[in-house]
Amino acid sequence: MTPAATAELPWGDVWGQDDAVETLRAAASDPASLSHAYLITGPPGSGRAPLARAFAAALIAEGADDVNTMRQVLAGTHSDLTALRTEGSIISIKEARAMATRSYLSPSAGRYRVMVMEDADRMTERTSNVLLKALEEPPERTVWILCAPSDADLLPTIRSRVRVLRLQEPEVAQVAELITARTGVDPVVAEQAARHAQRHIGMAQRLATDEASRVRRDETLRGVLRVRGISDVVEVAGQIVQAATDDAKALTAERDEAERSSLLRTVGIADGARIPPAVRSQLSALEDDQKRRATRSLRDGLDRVLTDLQSLFRDVVMLQFRPDADLINRELAEDLHELAARWTPERTLVVLDHIAETRDALEQNVQPTLALESLLVTFLSGKKP
Known part of the structure; x- marks a missing residue:
């Protein structure tokens, strides 16, 4: 590793957050200014997770020259790092309890034991309560780092026990x-x-x-x-769900097969060989985890579609109030101007409201095709079905 590359560790993957880096770099080097728990907030894509990992590496390493330790932390393989990014739609009580238990262990090799929870906003109230005691009375050399889009996504009881660090949104x-x-x-x-x-x-x-x-x-x-009638609603909703499903499969299929092969190799079973009953339960547990991950991947894909639709109708409402507005979807400017002239602002706002409600409905396990059909019907009439 070159001296320049070494100098970037562990902050090299953190981009556009100079103030946050300066704050956390100082905290890692000065125990007097270090808090026992942090909440890093910022919009999706702002770099919460890279910053959390970099901070963890700076905390665990013995100093700027401890390159090997920082590499291990950044790779997620250091024994003093416990990191959770749930593969499911929520963080389970079991996962939270396991983190809380592990937080009471003393560091085995580094300066601190660091607990990183990337998706803290995915905790239910019951799950959040599991962490309260660990956050209230942490061991002297344990530091928690939670990540969420906003501090409002966590319970007040959690927020009161952490130091909040808000990230900037890049241009x-x-x-x-x-x-x-x-x-x-x-x-x-x-x-x-x-x-x-x-x-x-x-x-x-x-x-x-x-x-x-x-x-x-x-x-x-x-x-x-192009939606103009009910037949279009059914067709487009089906296409959206199918595209999201195909995308989710493409993202997870290769990983699923690699995990299955790795498990079988670990227990000494050759490819194509009969799987003994003693291994079937392990394989079944793995498949259950993979199904939960696939469900989340599909929901994430549909959520991205809804985000794109929000950007579309955000452009429409902007044009309705200011014809020279800067558009997210400039490539569709002609269609957007036409729609802005044909609809009233009130109708556009109803659609935007229903997009947000559809996102909430999908989080509650509403059947995706039905949820999207209901949303697209709103586009036809400007009224919720």
């Missing part, structure tokens, strides 16, 4: 510059991806580097704009 041009530097894609493609992703760095990178994702997004929005 489109900044995200585009980063994506071009990381991937080498054309700056025009990077700008479009950053704009369509609404400055979400991870999603912008995927759009910039995956043409199929860009095509699916464009086809979905154009399909919604």
